[in-house]
Amino acid sequence: KGIKKLLPGHLLCLESPTTKNSPQSYWSLREVTLDGMRRPFDGSDEEAVDELEKLLKDTVMSRMVSDVPLGAFLSGGIDSSTIVALMQSQSERPVNTFTVGFHEKQFNEAVHAKKVANHLGTNHTELYVSPQKAMDVIPKLPSMYDEPFADSSQIPTHLISALAREHVTVALSGDGGDELFGGYNRYFMADRYWGLLRIIPAFLRHWSAKAIGSIPFSYSDNIYSNIESFLPHRIKQSRPTEKLYKLGQILSHSSLKSTYRRLVSVIHEPTDLIIEGSVLETLIDDEKIWNVFENNITAMQYIDLMTYHPDDILVKVDRAAMAVSLETRLPYLDYKIVQFASSLPMNMRFRKGKGKWLLRQVLHAYVPPSLLDRPKMGFGVPVGDWLRGPLKDWACSLINKNKLKDEGYFNAPAVEEIWLQHLSGRYHRTHELWNILMFQSWLENNEP
Secondary structure (H helix, E strand, O other), X not given: OOOOOOOOOEEOOOOOOOOOOOOEXXXXXXXXXXXXXXXXXXXXXXXXXXXXXXXXXXXXXXXXXXXXXXXXXXXXXXXXXXXXXXXXXXXXXXXXXXXXXXXXXHHOOHHHHHHHHHHHOOEEEEEEEOHHHHHOOHHHHHHHHOOOOOOOXXXXXXXXXXXXXXXXXXXXXXXXXHHHHOOOHHHHHHHHHHHHHXXXXXXXXXXXXXXXXXXXXXXXXXXXXXXXXXXXXXXXXXXXXXXXXXXXXXXXOOOXXXXXXXXXXXXXXXXHHEOOOOOOXXXXXXXXXXXXXXXXXXXXXXXXXXXXXXXXXXXXXXXXXXXXXXXXXXXXXXXXXXXXXXXXXXXXXXXXXXXXXXXXXXXXXXOOHHHOOOOOOOOOOOHHHHHHOOOHHHHHHHOOHHHHHHHOOEOHHHHXXXXXXXXXXXXXXXXXXXXXXXXXXXXXXOOO
8 A cells, every 4th residue: 555656757756755745747758749740750751761760770879888798689570670780780790689489380489580680690599498498487477577467478578588698788679669650450450440340230240249259269270270371471360360359359349449448458347357346447548548649540559658568568578687687778769769750640650551661661771571571479478278288287276266265356257267268278268367367376476
């Protein structure tokens, strides 16, 4: 009680330890975003590419100032590859780059990162992680994060941090590129498809959403794997079933605001799971946010930078890295980059059905598009499979029906239903379960 987090862009001045004072804003993303709308970048495509490259080079160079060994995380995606390319272009010797790989193909980005590293000539280190090594991280998570934290990419983030720390003390990361330059698929899905789908009668949308939701996860996965080899490369998808279910979620809603809340929510009906719980309002529910910006995508990018970034992405990277005493630096979050990105017209963020158009143009000067043209992957681990296998006993001990009843937080029958659905293999309930399990693990770790 009485403990609060300082909001992004705020400071608190205390004249003495007992002084009561209110936080004050020293920098406002809202004002920067509105200013970008009032004074948009009006140069040509070539001028925009030159300006972004110059800004990023300066920002990256300033983050390379260090009196200890320095390197960078490299996934082989647009964001990290751009950072590494600009580091290498300004370095007299090969930049140290690090990648963690997995033997499960759908989670492995290491093969792509290696190609980019070879092209740029970096001093590249990769580590293929066994399931056991990844699972060994799980018991450390409650003390590592100090609070319930349930983004499962916390596991590979810690592993890549530990790998990097064996060689360097500071690492640059590409976090922020998706939010600033429009890299998330949900921006397209929520804005473009909602505009088309809202003309469909509500009863038909509701029926379609129900039909999609009833399709077993394993069934749609099998169908896609059988037809994937016949699909054109441009329409192939990573984790296609998850995207199908997201489409179903869009269909079931009556407004863009509620659609977006559903897309970014892990547990869609929290009150069904929590005993005497209530859903608190967030920025997503603020009508002013959706009305003050000139278009829906700008509103979504703003909301992500104000919520998802400080409460998930930055927490994940900071705790995972500092647990091994690795300092991380994020060039994209330099205020000059944020200001410039906020001024970009939509056709410089999205073009030809792809996000991050302008950032891609900067990167293409250093890395050929053929090394980057693939479906977007998240930075994840096969937690869902592990929960049905080697993590099953661990999970059962944390969400045991009697244990949940004694603790009094979760609705035990509702949790059991999710667990049994997942164990059957017919449905993929990994994300909901991981949230519950991380809370339970944290609670167990902090019991007196």
